[in-house]
Amino acid sequence: MEDIFNSAQFKFLFNLDTTQTIRHSSISERLSVINIEFFQQAYELTYNYFSTYYSRLQREQVRLIRVDSSMVAEAANKLIEGMNVGCKKDGKKQIKFTVAFDGDLPCMTKIFTNRKCLSEDTTIPQVVFDYARKDKSAIFTFDRGVGKRETFCRLSQQGTSFVTRINPKAKYKLVRELENGNNRLVGSLELIKELEVQLPKNRKEHWVFPEETFRLTITRHPEDGTEYWFLTNLFEIGVEEVLQYYKKRWDIEVFFRFLKQELNF
Template identity: 25%
Template sequence: MAHYNTILNQIASFLPRHDFEKLAQKHHQGHKFRSYSRWSQFMAMTVAQLTGRKSLRDLVSNLAAKGKRIYHLGMKQTSRTTLARVNEQQPHELYQEMFFKLLRTCEEHAPKHRFKFKGKILLLDATTINLCLTVFPWATYRKTKGAIKLNFGLDADGYLPVFMDMTEGKRHEIELARALKLPAGSCVVFDRGYTDYSWYGDLDKSNITFVTRLKSNSGAYQFGNRRKPDTEDVVLDCKVKLPGHQATFRQVNYVDPETGKEYQFLTNSKKIKASEVAAIYKERWQIELFFKWIKQNLKVRTFLGTSPNAVLTQLWIALCVYLLLSYFKFMAKFRGSISEILRILQLSLFERRPLSDLLRPPDKVHQETNSPQLLLWN
């Protein structure tokens, strides 16, 4: 009978250990570890994400119960105080850099977006996570409430998060948006919370297309002739100017055939069809689904540490887990959702069987788990 490592061990094998150790040495603070390691921290926090552990004590007890199955992962014995100290003190930038390494590999295998627009389509939004102000005094929001705001950019190619930044709950998302260095030739989609006419003009000058909703009190006025609608659901397609700005933009009024509700969109694109402007904005709903998914399935609403560094460590590891799940979906051509992959892994995390058997369709020929094409990093 063939011998197989545990599913968790096979997941860990997708991350070349020598590359991880290079990052660990680069992002180390203080004295050298005597017995513990950043790899042990990463694997422990990954188990917390995949199994939904509720506290450090719960996580450490769960790891201790696995015995030799944890030893074969290359992990050191984990105590609650050690893990808490490492989460608090060791820089989270290790996992931030690891996230972008994983992202580059995932992007190579991600399916392309379904629109005729040739450039990247980036979905921009932010979500707020409430915290106890007495436990997280740095997360200022209101007088008696604490919160952090997670600002995300989601790539429409495969719905991968391409950047994340954490700010205080009271900080407006447009402040971060102004500082973003978006690639020229891309299209950024955002809701009315990002309304800033000056920023719209900056995007236009930088050759960045945008699609957003127009506020009812925007004061936009028509400029020039109307375009002929390309579908019957488009009731208006014309050039507009915004008060106090010389730049010319484009307004598209679209009636949703399912609800009969009329939407007013604003864009700086002259080439995209009016119906596709509406479809691209509708794609923005995917980032709302992404927020809902990570809050329901990953540990991003309750934290195993109270400092900003501990919170960011947990968030970046959660996003690395999300990229791993996405990668498995792309490579296995899994027809189900990422939630299904997560449930499959949760039920089989410490079983000894091929990972490929869990994700492949029943009628597919068996593929070797350690195939070179499955390595995440070069």
């Protein structure tokens, strides 16, 4: 921040005296007393302003929101709350950031410090449901860390669209066959078949199948034979779009890598 403030570009942009300088100690002191809500409001204002002029909706024709989590470790003396993960005794605690990312910028972030929130089944749905209340037209894509069938059913019940993956050989009840893929190529994968299915709600004593149905797309890698199962509640789009939506989920992984490698996050 010191380098940015002292740069000629920053001073030109904000009409500052070219001789004006600042040191990192002064910045640190000011940051320590600023109300944290200021940063939240400043980011939301910047995001809304940016979105007005650079609308991904206009470019992609859909509002695709990628949701994922990343763990960040810090020394115990820097965190009042945090998770102790694993058996290491290095004095570090971790906090979990779960982010909704629109392809340009994060549009919602939640922080979790309780060990009960290690599971993605706990954290990702919270962000999805909260953001869906703000943007009912959004389509969410997330990885198979979210596996609770109750979550999928609840998303469908409230009209929230999603695309995800589930484990191959997951149990389901066939409603009807949508397409026999005949191993035709869709991108880099072979399409085996597409089905309309119901997913079980209880895995213990007996299987209970709620009335909500889903679209199950079963594909296979042509070289090694690995199967990839995609699940969505979108029935009106083509199989190519289903796979493309999930492929774009990778954008958030690239964003996390940028934060950690370039910003030392």
